[in-house]
Amino acid sequence: MLKTLAVANYRSLLNLVIPLGQLNVITGANASGKSNLYKALRLLSETAQGGVVNALAKEGGLNSTFWAGPEKISARMRSGEVPVQGGPRQKRSRLRLGFADEDFGYSIALGLPEDGASAFSLDPEIKRECIWSGDYYRAVKNLVDRDCPMIKIRHKNSWKVVAKHTATFDSLFDHIADPANTPEVSVLKDRIRGWRFYDHFRTDTEAPARLPQLGTRTPVLHHDGRDLAAAIQTIREIGNPQALDEAISDAFPGATLEVLSHGDGRFELQLNQHGLLRPLSTAELSDGTLRYLLWAAALLTPRPPSLMVLNEPETSLHPDLLPALARLIIRAAEQTQVWVVSHATRLIAALEKAEFCHSIALEKELGQTRMAGLGMLDEPMWEWPDGGV
Template sequence: MMLRSMFAENYRSLRSIRMDLAGVNLFIGENGVGKSNLYRALQLVQAAVRGHLAREIAEEGGMASAIWSGPQRVGKPARIRLDAELIDEERAITFRYRIDTVDLDRAVADAFAGARLQVPEPGQFAEFSLVFPDFPHRAFSPRELSDGQMRFLALAAALLSYRRPRFIALNEPETSLHPDMLPALAAMVASAAGESQIWIVTHSERLAELVRQQCGVRPRRVIRKDGATWIDGMRLTGAVEEEDE
Protein backbone atom coordinates (compact mmCIF):
# COMPACT_ATOMS: atom_id res chain seq x y z
CA MET A 1 0.00 0.00 0.00
CA MET A 2 1.46 3.35 -1.04
CA LEU A 3 0.28 6.91 -0.55
CA ARG A 4 -0.17 8.34 -4.06
CA SER A 5 -1.43 11.88 -3.39
CA MET A 6 -2.59 14.20 -0.65
CA PHE A 7 -4.63 17.40 -0.45
CA ALA A 8 -5.07 19.80 2.46
CA GLU A 9 -7.08 23.01 2.74
CA ASN A 10 -7.54 25.38 5.67
CA TYR A 11 -5.48 23.21 8.04
CA ARG A 12 -3.00 25.14 10.20
CA SER A 13 -0.58 26.82 7.75
CA LEU A 14 -1.86 24.83 4.75
CA ARG A 15 -4.16 27.22 2.88
CA SER A 16 -4.64 24.91 -0.12
CA ILE A 17 -2.08 22.40 -1.29
CA ARG A 18 -2.19 19.22 -3.36
CA MET A 19 0.76 17.05 -4.31
CA ASP A 20 1.52 13.74 -5.98
CA LEU A 21 3.79 11.49 -3.96
CA ALA A 22 6.49 8.95 -4.78
CA GLY A 23 8.28 6.14 -2.96
CA VAL A 24 10.58 8.60 -1.21
CA ASN A 25 9.38 12.15 -0.44
CA LEU A 26 11.93 14.60 0.92
CA PHE A 27 10.99 18.04 2.24
CA ILE A 28 13.44 20.73 3.35
CA GLY A 29 12.79 24.18 4.77
CA GLU A 30 13.48 26.64 7.57
CA ASN A 31 11.85 26.40 10.99
CA GLY A 32 8.30 27.73 11.12
CA VAL A 33 7.43 27.33 7.42
CA GLY A 34 4.98 24.48 8.12
CA LYS A 35 6.86 21.30 7.19
CA SER A 36 5.39 19.38 10.13
CA ASN A 37 1.85 20.35 9.14
CA LEU A 38 2.18 18.24 5.99
CA TYR A 39 2.43 14.98 7.92
CA ARG A 40 0.07 16.22 10.64
CA ALA A 41 -2.59 16.50 7.95
CA LEU A 42 -2.04 12.83 7.12
CA GLN A 43 -2.26 11.98 10.82
CA LEU A 44 -5.75 13.53 10.90
CA VAL A 45 -6.87 11.43 7.94
CA GLN A 46 -5.52 8.32 9.67
CA ALA A 47 -7.34 9.28 12.88
CA ALA A 48 -10.59 9.72 10.95
CA VAL A 49 -10.26 6.24 9.41
CA ARG A 50 -9.71 4.74 12.87
CA GLY A 51 -12.59 6.72 14.43
CA HIS A 52 -10.35 8.92 16.59
CA LEU A 53 -10.68 12.25 14.78
CA ALA A 54 -12.28 14.13 17.69
CA ARG A 55 -9.53 12.95 20.06
CA GLU A 56 -6.80 13.95 17.59
CA ILE A 57 -8.30 17.43 17.16
CA ALA A 58 -8.57 17.83 20.95
CA GLU A 59 -4.92 16.82 21.40
CA GLU A 60 -3.93 19.51 18.90
CA GLY A 61 -5.64 22.11 21.07
CA GLY A 62 -9.11 22.07 19.53
CA MET A 63 -10.44 23.48 16.26
CA ALA A 64 -9.03 26.91 17.08
CA SER A 65 -5.52 25.44 16.79
CA ALA A 66 -6.24 23.20 13.79
CA ILE A 67 -8.01 25.71 11.55
CA TRP A 68 -6.20 27.83 8.94
CA SER A 69 -4.07 30.36 10.80
CA GLY A 70 -4.03 33.05 8.08
CA PRO A 71 -6.58 35.71 7.07
CA GLN A 72 -10.11 34.49 6.33
CA ARG A 73 -12.73 35.79 3.94
CA VAL A 74 -15.44 37.84 5.60
CA GLY A 75 -18.68 35.87 5.97
CA LYS A 76 -17.05 32.61 4.85
CA PRO A 77 -15.73 30.61 7.82
CA ALA A 78 -12.79 28.36 7.00
CA ARG A 79 -13.52 24.64 6.77
CA ILE A 80 -10.83 21.99 6.95
CA ARG A 81 -10.60 19.66 3.94
CA LEU A 82 -8.17 16.75 3.89
CA ASP A 83 -7.83 14.09 1.21
CA ALA A 84 -5.44 11.14 0.90
CA GLU A 85 -5.29 8.64 -1.96
CA LEU A 86 -3.59 5.28 -1.54
CA ILE A 87 -2.95 2.51 -4.07
CA ASP A 88 -2.60 -1.20 -3.46
CA GLU A 89 -0.39 -2.18 -6.38
CA GLU A 90 -0.69 -5.92 -5.76
CA ARG A 91 -4.50 -5.85 -6.07
CA ALA A 92 -4.67 -2.78 -8.33
CA ILE A 93 -7.10 -1.07 -5.95
CA THR A 94 -7.20 2.64 -5.12
CA PHE A 95 -8.47 3.88 -1.76
CA ARG A 96 -9.44 7.48 -0.98
CA TYR A 97 -10.01 8.93 2.47
CA ARG A 98 -11.53 12.36 2.83
CA ILE A 99 -12.46 14.78 5.59
CA ASP A 100 -14.66 17.54 4.23
CA THR A 101 -17.34 19.76 5.79
CA VAL A 102 -18.09 21.68 2.59
CA ASP A 103 -20.94 19.29 1.66
CA LEU A 104 -22.54 19.85 5.07
CA ASP A 105 -22.35 23.64 4.72
CA ARG A 106 -23.96 23.42 1.28
CA ALA A 107 -26.73 21.08 2.47
CA VAL A 108 -27.63 23.36 5.39
CA ALA A 109 -27.66 26.44 3.16
CA ASP A 110 -29.86 24.70 0.56
CA ALA A 111 -32.32 23.31 3.10
CA PHE A 112 -32.66 26.45 5.23
CA ALA A 113 -32.63 29.23 2.62
CA GLY A 114 -29.02 30.27 3.09
CA ALA A 115 -28.64 29.48 6.80
CA ARG A 116 -25.22 28.73 8.26
CA LEU A 117 -24.32 26.01 10.72
CA GLN A 118 -22.26 27.40 13.58
CA VAL A 119 -20.15 25.00 15.64
CA PRO A 120 -18.09 26.56 18.44
CA GLU A 121 -14.87 25.09 19.79
CA PRO A 122 -15.84 21.95 21.78
CA GLY A 123 -16.15 22.38 25.53
CA GLN A 124 -17.54 19.93 28.08
CA PHE A 125 -20.47 19.27 25.73
CA ALA A 126 -20.71 19.47 21.94
CA GLU A 127 -22.85 22.39 20.77
CA PHE A 128 -24.12 23.88 17.53
CA SER A 129 -26.54 26.52 16.32
CA LEU A 130 -28.05 27.88 13.11
CA VAL A 131 -27.67 31.44 11.86
CA PHE A 132 -30.40 32.48 9.40
CA PRO A 133 -29.99 35.27 6.80
CA ASP A 134 -32.94 37.19 8.24
CA PHE A 135 -31.25 37.25 11.67
CA PRO A 136 -27.50 37.42 10.91
CA HIS A 137 -26.54 38.42 14.45
CA ARG A 138 -28.67 35.82 16.23
CA ALA A 139 -27.67 32.16 16.65
CA PHE A 140 -30.59 29.74 17.16
CA SER A 141 -29.81 26.87 19.53
CA PRO A 142 -31.18 23.31 19.02
CA ARG A 143 -34.04 23.81 21.48
CA GLU A 144 -35.26 26.74 19.35
CA LEU A 145 -35.37 24.72 16.12
CA SER A 146 -38.39 22.86 14.79
CA ASP A 147 -38.72 19.06 14.70
CA GLY A 148 -38.24 19.17 10.92
CA GLN A 149 -35.08 21.24 11.16
CA MET A 150 -33.61 18.93 13.80
CA ARG A 151 -34.56 15.87 11.75
CA PHE A 152 -32.83 17.27 8.67
CA LEU A 153 -29.65 17.94 10.65
CA ALA A 154 -29.76 14.38 12.01
CA LEU A 155 -30.09 13.04 8.45
CA ALA A 156 -27.17 15.25 7.42
CA ALA A 157 -25.07 13.79 10.25
CA ALA A 158 -25.80 10.27 8.99
CA LEU A 159 -25.39 10.92 5.27
CA LEU A 160 -22.45 13.35 5.33
CA SER A 161 -20.36 11.82 8.10
CA TYR A 162 -16.63 11.67 7.39
CA ARG A 163 -16.79 7.95 8.25
CA ARG A 164 -19.98 6.65 6.67
CA PRO A 165 -21.18 3.10 7.28
CA ARG A 166 -21.25 0.80 4.25
CA PHE A 167 -25.04 0.50 4.46
CA ILE A 168 -27.49 3.30 5.38
CA ALA A 169 -31.24 2.62 5.72
CA LEU A 170 -33.70 5.54 5.83
CA ASN A 171 -37.31 4.86 6.79
CA GLU A 172 -39.61 7.68 5.59
CA PRO A 173 -36.90 10.35 5.92
CA GLU A 174 -39.33 12.99 4.62
CA THR A 175 -41.35 12.87 7.86
CA SER A 176 -41.61 16.35 9.48
CA LEU A 177 -39.51 17.92 6.70
CA HIS A 178 -40.76 20.97 4.84
CA PRO A 179 -41.12 20.18 1.10
CA ASP A 180 -38.41 22.76 0.32
CA MET A 181 -35.90 20.58 2.20
CA LEU A 182 -36.40 17.56 -0.07
CA PRO A 183 -34.02 18.65 -2.87
CA ALA A 184 -31.22 19.07 -0.32
CA LEU A 185 -32.06 15.66 1.17
CA ALA A 186 -31.88 14.03 -2.27
CA ALA A 187 -28.51 15.70 -2.89
CA MET A 188 -27.18 14.32 0.41
CA VAL A 189 -28.36 10.83 -0.58
CA ALA A 190 -26.50 11.14 -3.88
CA SER A 191 -23.35 12.26 -2.07
CA ALA A 192 -23.52 9.39 0.42
CA ALA A 193 -24.14 6.87 -2.38
CA GLY A 194 -20.55 7.39 -3.52
CA GLU A 195 -19.33 5.44 -0.47
CA SER A 196 -22.38 3.69 1.02
CA GLN A 197 -25.24 1.52 -0.18
CA ILE A 198 -28.49 3.39 0.48
CA TRP A 199 -31.92 1.89 1.25
CA ILE A 200 -34.87 4.31 1.31
CA VAL A 201 -38.52 3.62 2.14
CA THR A 202 -40.77 6.62 1.45
CA HIS A 203 -44.35 7.79 0.94
CA SER A 204 -43.18 10.88 -0.94
CA GLU A 205 -43.52 10.78 -4.71
CA ARG A 206 -41.53 14.02 -4.90
CA LEU A 207 -38.61 12.67 -2.88
CA ALA A 208 -38.60 9.52 -5.01
CA GLU A 209 -38.43 11.62 -8.18
CA LEU A 210 -35.68 13.85 -6.78
CA VAL A 211 -33.57 10.83 -5.79
CA ARG A 212 -34.18 9.35 -9.25
CA GLN A 213 -32.88 12.54 -10.83
CA GLN A 214 -29.85 12.80 -8.52
CA CYS A 215 -28.86 9.13 -8.51
CA GLY A 216 -30.18 7.85 -11.85
CA VAL A 217 -32.18 4.99 -10.29
CA ARG A 218 -35.83 4.08 -10.81
CA PRO A 219 -38.03 3.72 -7.72
CA ARG A 220 -39.34 0.22 -7.07
CA ARG A 221 -43.03 0.42 -6.25
CA VAL A 222 -44.18 -1.84 -3.41
CA ILE A 223 -47.64 -3.38 -3.95
CA ARG A 224 -49.98 -6.07 -2.66
CA LYS A 225 -50.19 -9.14 -4.88
CA ASP A 226 -52.45 -12.03 -3.89
CA GLY A 227 -52.50 -10.63 -0.35
CA ALA A 228 -48.71 -10.51 -0.02
CA THR A 229 -46.11 -7.75 -0.32
CA TRP A 230 -44.46 -7.63 -3.73
CA ILE A 231 -42.48 -5.33 -6.04
CA ASP A 232 -44.39 -4.15 -9.09
CA GLY A 233 -42.88 -5.63 -12.26
CA MET A 234 -40.60 -8.08 -10.44
CA ARG A 235 -40.30 -11.65 -11.66
CA LEU A 236 -40.05 -14.71 -9.45
CA THR A 237 -36.30 -14.75 -10.15
CA GLY A 238 -35.95 -11.37 -8.43
CA ALA A 239 -35.23 -9.49 -11.66
CA VAL A 240 -37.25 -6.35 -12.31
CA GLU A 241 -38.59 -5.84 -15.84
CA GLU A 242 -37.17 -2.32 -16.06
CA GLU A 243 -33.66 -3.65 -15.43
CA ASP A 244 -33.89 -5.85 -18.53
CA GLU A 245 -34.48 -2.92 -20.87
Protein backbone atom coordinates in the same frame (compact mmCIF):
# COMPACT_ATOMS: atom_id res chain seq x y z
CA MET B 1 -22.81 -4.00 -2.25
CA LEU B 2 -25.84 -6.23 -1.77
CA LYS B 3 -27.08 -7.54 -5.11
CA THR B 4 -30.01 -9.70 -3.95
CA LEU B 5 -32.27 -9.84 -0.91
CA ALA B 6 -34.48 -12.87 -0.28
CA VAL B 7 -37.17 -13.33 2.38
CA ALA B 8 -39.59 -16.21 2.82
CA ASN B 9 -42.45 -16.81 5.24
CA TYR B 10 -42.08 -13.50 7.08
CA ARG B 11 -45.38 -11.69 7.57
CA SER B 12 -46.57 -10.57 4.11
CA LEU B 13 -43.31 -11.69 2.47
CA LEU B 14 -44.23 -15.23 1.48
CA ASN B 15 -41.43 -15.57 -1.06
CA LEU B 16 -39.79 -12.33 -2.13
CA VAL B 17 -36.53 -12.18 -4.05
CA ILE B 18 -35.53 -8.73 -5.28
CA PRO B 19 -32.54 -7.27 -7.11
CA LEU B 20 -30.75 -4.33 -5.51
CA GLY B 21 -28.76 -1.37 -6.80
CA GLN B 22 -26.57 1.41 -5.47
CA LEU B 23 -29.48 3.66 -4.42
CA ASN B 24 -32.66 1.73 -3.64
CA VAL B 25 -35.95 3.57 -3.17
CA ILE B 26 -38.66 1.42 -1.58
CA THR B 27 -42.18 2.70 -2.27
CA GLY B 28 -45.74 1.43 -2.16
CA ALA B 29 -49.15 2.05 -0.70
CA ASN B 30 -49.87 1.72 3.01
CA ALA B 31 -49.77 -1.94 4.12
CA SER B 32 -47.96 -2.98 0.92
CA GLY B 33 -45.10 -4.50 2.92
CA LYS B 34 -42.48 -1.72 3.11
CA SER B 35 -42.15 -2.01 6.88
CA ASN B 36 -41.94 -5.81 6.67
CA LEU B 37 -39.11 -5.59 4.15
CA TYR B 38 -37.31 -3.08 6.38
CA LYS B 39 -37.77 -5.29 9.46
CA ALA B 40 -36.53 -8.34 7.57
CA LEU B 41 -33.31 -6.52 6.72
CA ARG B 42 -32.92 -5.50 10.35
CA LEU B 43 -33.36 -9.13 11.41
CA LEU B 44 -30.60 -10.10 9.00
CA SER B 45 -28.34 -7.50 10.56
CA GLU B 46 -28.95 -9.04 13.99
CA THR B 47 -27.46 -12.38 12.91
CA ALA B 48 -23.93 -10.96 13.09
CA GLN B 49 -24.58 -9.29 16.44
CA GLY B 50 -26.10 -12.21 18.33
CA GLY B 51 -29.55 -10.66 18.57
CA VAL B 52 -31.79 -12.33 15.99
CA VAL B 53 -33.66 -14.53 18.52
CA ASN B 54 -34.24 -11.61 20.91
CA ALA B 55 -35.34 -9.41 18.00
CA LEU B 56 -37.95 -11.99 17.01
CA ALA B 57 -39.13 -12.20 20.62
CA LYS B 58 -39.75 -8.43 20.59
CA GLU B 59 -41.94 -8.92 17.53
CA GLY B 60 -44.19 -11.29 19.47
CA GLY B 61 -42.36 -14.53 18.84
CA LEU B 62 -41.62 -16.53 15.72
CA ASN B 63 -45.16 -17.86 15.30
CA SER B 64 -46.55 -14.33 15.01
CA THR B 65 -44.10 -13.47 12.22
CA PHE B 66 -44.97 -16.43 9.99
CA TRP B 67 -46.96 -15.83 6.81
CA ALA B 68 -50.64 -16.08 7.81
CA GLY B 69 -52.01 -17.18 4.42
CA PRO B 70 -52.10 -20.56 2.71
CA GLU B 71 -48.85 -22.45 2.15
CA LYS B 72 -49.31 -22.03 -1.60
CA ILE B 73 -51.43 -19.62 -3.61
CA SER B 74 -52.61 -21.34 -6.77
CA ALA B 75 -53.32 -19.70 -10.12
CA ARG B 76 -57.02 -20.43 -9.63
CA MET B 77 -56.96 -18.59 -6.31
CA ARG B 78 -55.28 -15.62 -7.99
CA SER B 79 -57.89 -15.57 -10.76
CA GLY B 80 -60.76 -15.81 -8.28
CA GLU B 81 -62.03 -19.14 -9.64
CA VAL B 82 -61.75 -20.68 -6.18
CA PRO B 83 -61.63 -19.02 -2.75
CA VAL B 84 -58.35 -18.58 -0.93
CA GLN B 85 -58.08 -21.58 1.33
CA GLY B 86 -55.46 -23.65 3.05
CA GLY B 87 -54.93 -27.27 3.94
CA PRO B 88 -52.60 -29.42 5.99
CA ARG B 89 -49.05 -28.05 5.79
CA GLN B 90 -46.72 -30.12 3.63
CA LYS B 91 -43.52 -28.57 4.99
CA ARG B 92 -42.26 -27.44 8.38
CA SER B 93 -42.67 -23.71 9.02
CA ARG B 94 -39.41 -21.86 8.50
CA LEU B 95 -38.59 -18.17 8.45
CA ARG B 96 -35.87 -17.71 5.85
CA LEU B 97 -33.67 -14.67 5.31
CA GLY B 98 -30.81 -14.33 2.88
CA PHE B 99 -28.74 -12.05 0.71
CA ALA B 100 -25.96 -12.12 -1.84
CA ASP B 101 -23.33 -9.45 -2.28
CA GLU B 102 -20.54 -9.15 -4.82
CA ASP B 103 -18.50 -11.97 -3.21
CA PHE B 104 -20.61 -14.19 -0.98
CA GLY B 105 -24.14 -15.26 -0.16
CA TYR B 106 -25.69 -16.01 3.22
CA SER B 107 -28.95 -17.52 4.40
CA ILE B 108 -30.51 -18.45 7.71
CA ALA B 109 -33.59 -20.56 8.45
CA LEU B 110 -35.39 -20.33 11.81
CA GLY B 111 -38.07 -22.60 13.21
CA LEU B 112 -39.65 -23.70 16.45
CA PRO B 113 -38.32 -26.55 18.62
CA GLU B 114 -39.61 -29.98 17.67
CA ASP B 115 -40.18 -30.98 21.30
CA GLY B 116 -41.51 -29.11 24.29
CA ALA B 117 -38.92 -30.26 26.82
CA SER B 118 -37.71 -26.74 27.60
CA ALA B 119 -39.55 -23.88 29.25
CA PHE B 120 -38.27 -21.83 26.31
CA SER B 121 -40.22 -23.92 23.80
CA LEU B 122 -41.42 -20.81 21.98
CA ASP B 123 -37.89 -19.50 21.42
CA PRO B 124 -36.87 -19.68 17.76
CA GLU B 125 -34.13 -22.13 16.84
CA ILE B 126 -31.61 -21.64 14.07
CA LYS B 127 -32.12 -24.69 11.87
CA ARG B 128 -29.78 -23.97 8.99
CA GLU B 129 -27.16 -21.39 8.04
CA CYS B 130 -24.99 -21.33 4.96
CA ILE B 131 -22.33 -19.13 3.43
CA TRP B 132 -21.45 -19.71 -0.21
CA SER B 133 -19.46 -18.08 -2.95
CA GLY B 134 -21.23 -16.36 -5.82
CA ASP B 135 -24.67 -14.91 -6.44
CA TYR B 136 -26.85 -17.86 -5.47
CA TYR B 137 -26.68 -21.08 -3.48
CA ARG B 138 -25.46 -24.34 -4.95
CA ALA B 139 -24.14 -27.23 -2.90
CA VAL B 140 -20.83 -27.15 -4.76
CA LYS B 141 -20.43 -23.44 -3.90
CA ASN B 142 -21.14 -23.90 -0.20
CA LEU B 143 -18.27 -22.82 2.06
CA VAL B 144 -19.75 -22.94 5.57
CA ASP B 145 -22.73 -25.11 6.50
CA ARG B 146 -24.57 -25.13 9.81
CA ASP B 147 -27.25 -27.83 10.13
CA CYS B 148 -28.90 -27.44 13.54
CA PRO B 149 -26.10 -27.97 16.14
CA MET B 150 -23.37 -29.00 13.67
CA ILE B 151 -21.14 -26.53 11.82
CA LYS B 152 -18.76 -27.66 9.12
CA ILE B 153 -16.46 -25.78 6.78
CA ARG B 154 -15.15 -26.68 3.37
CA HIS B 155 -11.55 -27.84 3.67
CA LYS B 156 -9.88 -28.42 0.31
CA ASN B 157 -12.17 -30.95 -1.40
CA SER B 158 -13.95 -32.22 1.70
CA TRP B 159 -15.79 -31.00 4.79
CA LYS B 160 -14.33 -30.43 8.24
CA VAL B 161 -16.59 -30.38 11.31
CA VAL B 162 -15.67 -27.46 13.58
CA ALA B 163 -18.59 -27.61 16.06
CA LYS B 164 -21.00 -30.39 17.00
CA HIS B 165 -23.06 -28.88 19.80
CA THR B 166 -23.79 -25.31 18.75
CA ALA B 167 -26.52 -23.66 20.81
CA THR B 168 -29.72 -23.40 18.79
CA PHE B 169 -30.01 -19.68 19.53
CA ASP B 170 -26.45 -18.77 18.44
CA SER B 171 -25.52 -17.88 14.88
CA LEU B 172 -22.45 -19.40 13.25
CA PHE B 173 -21.00 -15.88 13.38
CA ASP B 174 -20.79 -16.32 17.17
CA HIS B 175 -18.77 -19.53 16.92
CA ILE B 176 -16.37 -19.17 14.01
CA ALA B 177 -13.68 -16.51 14.26
CA ASP B 178 -10.72 -17.79 12.29
CA PRO B 179 -9.72 -15.35 9.54
CA ALA B 180 -7.08 -17.76 8.27
CA ASN B 181 -9.32 -20.80 7.72
CA THR B 182 -12.71 -19.12 7.27
CA PRO B 183 -12.08 -15.63 5.87
CA GLU B 184 -15.58 -15.53 4.39
CA VAL B 185 -17.10 -15.64 7.89
CA SER B 186 -14.97 -12.76 9.13
CA VAL B 187 -15.63 -10.72 6.00
CA LEU B 188 -19.41 -11.17 6.10
CA LYS B 189 -19.61 -10.59 9.84
CA ASP B 190 -17.77 -7.29 9.53
CA ARG B 191 -19.91 -6.23 6.58
CA ILE B 192 -23.20 -7.02 8.28
CA ARG B 193 -22.16 -5.40 11.56
CA GLY B 194 -21.31 -2.28 9.56
CA TRP B 195 -24.83 -1.85 8.18
CA ARG B 196 -26.29 1.40 9.51
CA PHE B 197 -30.00 2.00 10.21
CA TYR B 198 -31.60 5.37 10.87
CA ASP B 199 -35.28 5.42 11.73
CA HIS B 200 -35.72 7.12 15.09
CA PHE B 201 -34.08 10.52 15.36
CA ARG B 202 -35.33 12.27 18.47
CA THR B 203 -36.47 15.87 18.00
CA ASP B 204 -38.80 16.28 20.99
CA THR B 205 -38.18 19.06 23.51
CA GLU B 206 -36.11 16.70 25.70
CA ALA B 207 -34.08 15.27 22.81
CA PRO B 208 -30.33 15.08 23.63
CA ALA B 209 -29.54 16.73 20.27
CA ARG B 210 -31.20 19.93 21.55
CA LEU B 211 -28.93 20.15 24.60
CA PRO B 212 -25.18 20.72 25.02
CA GLN B 213 -23.47 17.33 25.23
CA LEU B 214 -20.01 16.09 26.10
CA GLY B 215 -18.26 15.60 22.78
CA THR B 216 -15.68 13.17 21.47
CA ARG B 217 -14.68 12.53 17.86
CA THR B 218 -17.81 11.08 16.27
CA PRO B 219 -17.42 9.82 12.69
CA VAL B 220 -20.69 7.87 13.00
CA LEU B 221 -23.82 9.61 14.26
CA HIS B 222 -25.73 7.66 16.92
CA HIS B 223 -29.01 6.22 15.67
CA ASP B 224 -31.06 8.61 17.83
CA GLY B 225 -28.89 11.65 17.04
CA ARG B 226 -27.71 12.30 20.60
CA ASP B 227 -24.16 13.26 19.51
CA LEU B 228 -25.16 15.65 16.72
CA ALA B 229 -22.84 18.55 17.62
CA ALA B 230 -19.81 16.27 17.98
CA ALA B 231 -20.64 14.60 14.66
CA ILE B 232 -20.85 17.97 12.91
CA GLN B 233 -17.50 19.04 14.37
CA THR B 234 -15.96 15.73 13.29
CA ILE B 235 -17.14 16.34 9.71
CA ARG B 236 -15.52 19.78 9.85
CA GLU B 237 -12.19 18.35 11.03
CA ILE B 238 -11.79 15.02 9.21
CA GLY B 239 -14.71 14.89 6.77
CA ASN B 240 -16.01 17.14 4.00
CA PRO B 241 -16.78 20.56 5.52
CA GLN B 242 -17.49 22.05 2.11
CA ALA B 243 -20.22 19.48 1.47
CA LEU B 244 -21.66 20.24 4.90
CA ASP B 245 -21.78 23.99 4.22
CA GLU B 246 -23.37 23.33 0.83
CA ALA B 247 -26.03 21.07 2.40
CA ILE B 248 -26.94 23.77 4.97
CA SER B 249 -27.04 26.52 2.34
CA ASP B 250 -29.06 24.29 -0.01
CA ALA B 251 -31.79 23.82 2.58
CA PHE B 252 -31.59 27.23 4.29
CA PRO B 253 -30.21 29.85 1.87
CA GLY B 254 -27.81 32.23 3.60
CA ALA B 255 -27.61 30.13 6.76
CA THR B 256 -24.43 28.88 8.44
CA LEU B 257 -23.92 26.26 11.13
CA GLU B 258 -21.50 26.70 14.03
CA VAL B 259 -20.29 24.37 16.77
CA LEU B 260 -19.65 26.01 20.13
CA SER B 261 -17.18 24.25 22.39
CA HIS B 262 -17.77 24.96 26.07
CA GLY B 263 -14.86 24.91 28.48
CA ASP B 264 -16.12 21.78 30.20
CA GLY B 265 -15.96 19.69 26.99
CA ARG B 266 -19.60 20.09 25.99
CA PHE B 267 -20.51 20.88 22.39
CA GLU B 268 -23.52 22.86 21.19
CA LEU B 269 -24.85 23.79 17.74
CA GLN B 270 -26.02 27.21 16.61
CA LEU B 271 -27.70 28.05 13.31
CA ASN B 272 -27.19 31.54 11.88
CA GLN B 273 -30.06 32.41 9.57
CA HIS B 274 -30.29 35.31 7.15
CA GLY B 275 -32.31 38.19 8.59
CA LEU B 276 -31.93 37.24 12.26
CA LEU B 277 -29.82 39.31 14.65
CA ARG B 278 -28.64 36.36 16.71
CA PRO B 279 -28.02 32.65 16.08
CA LEU B 280 -30.59 30.04 17.13
CA SER B 281 -29.60 27.22 19.44
CA THR B 282 -30.79 23.70 18.71
CA ALA B 283 -33.28 24.07 21.57
CA GLU B 284 -35.01 26.78 19.52
CA LEU B 285 -35.10 25.00 16.16
CA SER B 286 -38.23 23.47 14.70
CA ASP B 287 -38.48 19.68 14.54
CA GLY B 288 -38.03 19.77 10.78
CA THR B 289 -34.94 21.98 10.85
CA LEU B 290 -33.30 19.88 13.55
CA ARG B 291 -34.15 16.67 11.69
CA TYR B 292 -32.55 17.99 8.51
CA LEU B 293 -29.35 18.76 10.45
CA LEU B 294 -29.43 15.21 11.81
CA TRP B 295 -29.72 13.79 8.30
CA ALA B 296 -26.84 15.98 7.13
CA ALA B 297 -24.64 14.62 9.94
CA ALA B 298 -25.64 11.01 9.19
CA LEU B 299 -25.26 11.19 5.42
CA LEU B 300 -21.98 13.13 5.37
CA THR B 301 -20.29 10.66 7.72
CA PRO B 302 -16.48 10.55 7.32
CA ARG B 303 -16.75 6.76 7.73
CA PRO B 304 -19.27 5.51 5.14
CA PRO B 305 -20.73 2.05 5.83
CA SER B 306 -21.27 -0.67 3.23
CA LEU B 307 -25.03 -0.13 3.61
CA MET B 308 -27.08 2.74 5.03
CA VAL B 309 -30.83 2.32 5.50
CA LEU B 310 -33.12 5.34 5.93
CA ASN B 311 -36.67 4.68 7.07
CA GLU B 312 -39.11 7.46 6.10
CA PRO B 313 -36.53 10.28 6.22
CA GLU B 314 -39.20 12.77 5.19
CA THR B 315 -40.83 12.67 8.65
CA SER B 316 -41.32 16.22 10.08
CA LEU B 317 -39.69 17.84 7.04
CA HIS B 318 -41.46 20.56 5.07
CA PRO B 319 -41.93 19.51 1.41
CA ASP B 320 -39.61 22.35 0.33
CA LEU B 321 -36.72 20.65 2.17
CA LEU B 322 -37.15 17.32 0.37
CA PRO B 323 -35.19 18.20 -2.81
CA ALA B 324 -32.23 19.28 -0.67
CA LEU B 325 -32.49 16.06 1.34
CA ALA B 326 -32.59 14.08 -1.92
CA ARG B 327 -29.38 15.71 -3.07
CA LEU B 328 -27.75 14.79 0.26
CA ILE B 329 -28.87 11.16 -0.14
CA ILE B 330 -27.63 10.97 -3.73
CA ARG B 331 -24.24 12.34 -2.65
CA ALA B 332 -24.03 9.68 0.07
CA ALA B 333 -25.02 6.95 -2.41
CA GLU B 334 -21.94 7.75 -4.48
CA GLN B 335 -19.85 6.27 -1.65
CA THR B 336 -22.11 3.66 -0.08
CA GLN B 337 -25.16 1.57 -0.89
CA VAL B 338 -28.30 3.33 0.34
CA TRP B 339 -31.87 2.17 1.01
CA VAL B 340 -34.64 4.72 1.35
CA VAL B 341 -38.12 3.67 2.48
CA SER B 342 -40.47 6.54 1.72
CA HIS B 343 -44.05 7.72 1.16
CA ALA B 344 -43.10 11.22 -0.01
CA THR B 345 -43.70 11.57 -3.75
CA ARG B 346 -41.56 14.70 -3.97
CA LEU B 347 -38.59 13.01 -2.33
CA ILE B 348 -39.05 9.89 -4.47
CA ALA B 349 -39.20 11.93 -7.68
CA ALA B 350 -36.01 13.80 -6.77
CA LEU B 351 -34.15 10.58 -5.93
CA GLU B 352 -35.26 8.89 -9.14
CA LYS B 353 -33.41 11.56 -11.12
CA ALA B 354 -30.14 9.88 -10.14
CA GLU B 355 -28.83 7.59 -12.87
CA PHE B 356 -28.05 4.83 -10.37
CA CYS B 357 -31.43 4.96 -8.59
CA HIS B 358 -33.18 1.58 -8.40
CA SER B 359 -36.90 1.91 -7.65
CA ILE B 360 -38.63 -0.95 -5.83
CA ALA B 361 -42.40 -0.47 -5.83
CA LEU B 362 -44.19 -2.94 -3.57
CA GLU B 363 -47.76 -4.10 -4.00
CA LYS B 364 -50.00 -6.70 -2.41
CA GLU B 365 -51.94 -9.51 -4.02
CA LEU B 366 -54.08 -11.73 -1.77
CA GLY B 367 -52.10 -10.48 1.21
CA GLN B 368 -48.71 -11.32 -0.35
CA THR B 369 -46.13 -8.61 -0.98
CA ARG B 370 -44.67 -8.53 -4.47
CA MET B 371 -42.36 -6.22 -6.38
CA ALA B 372 -44.38 -4.48 -9.08
CA GLY B 373 -43.14 -5.10 -12.61
CA LEU B 374 -40.70 -7.85 -11.62
CA GLY B 375 -41.09 -10.62 -14.19
CA MET B 376 -39.69 -14.13 -14.06
CA LEU B 377 -36.72 -13.10 -16.20
CA ASP B 378 -36.01 -10.08 -13.98
CA GLU B 379 -35.98 -11.95 -10.68
CA PRO B 380 -32.48 -12.85 -9.47
CA MET B 381 -31.57 -16.53 -9.34
CA TRP B 382 -32.07 -17.83 -5.83
CA GLU B 383 -32.33 -21.19 -4.11
CA TRP B 384 -32.78 -21.86 -0.41
CA PRO B 385 -30.69 -24.55 1.27
CA ASP B 386 -32.72 -27.26 2.96
CA GLY B 387 -34.12 -26.03 6.24
CA GLY B 388 -32.54 -28.54 8.62
CA VAL B 389 -34.44 -31.10 10.68
